[in-house]
Amino acid sequence: xxxxxxxxxxxxxxxxxxxxxxxxxxxxxxxxxxxxxxxxxxxxxxxxxxxxxxxxxxxxxxxxxxxxxxxxxxxxxxxxxxxxxxxxxxxxxx
Numbered sequence: 183x184x185x186x187x188x189x190x191x192x193x194x195x196x197x198x199x200x201x202x203x204x205x206x207x208x209x210x211x212x213x214x215x216x217x218x219x220x221x222x223x224x225x226x227x228x229x230x231x232x233x234x235x236x237x238x239x240x241x242x243x244x245x246x247x248x249x250x251x252x253x254x255x256x257x258x259x260x261x262x263x264x265x266x267x268x269x270x271x272x273x274x275x276x
């Protein structure tokens with residue numbers, strides 16, 4: 183089962199991930215919400231739309247903008263709606 187780890191903790195796990203551009207997108211419901219802090223950061227993808235971010239906070243350590251999601255993805259990227267993906271040192275094991 184795909185599992186995301188950071189700072190010695192399981193951040194998310196689910197057997198219902200969607201892989202887009204080599205990234206596992208986990209259902210938001212599979213992510214441990216206590217590790218997520220809101221972020222004002224956004225970025226733009228030419229085909230998915232505007233990405234929003236969360237910062238991970240685990241045992242007092244912060245990983246800024248390590249989680250991204252598309253709140254309102256384009257029609258071509260609808261499969262990532264209500265899902266998040268990880269980077270910046272978050273290890274995803276499939």
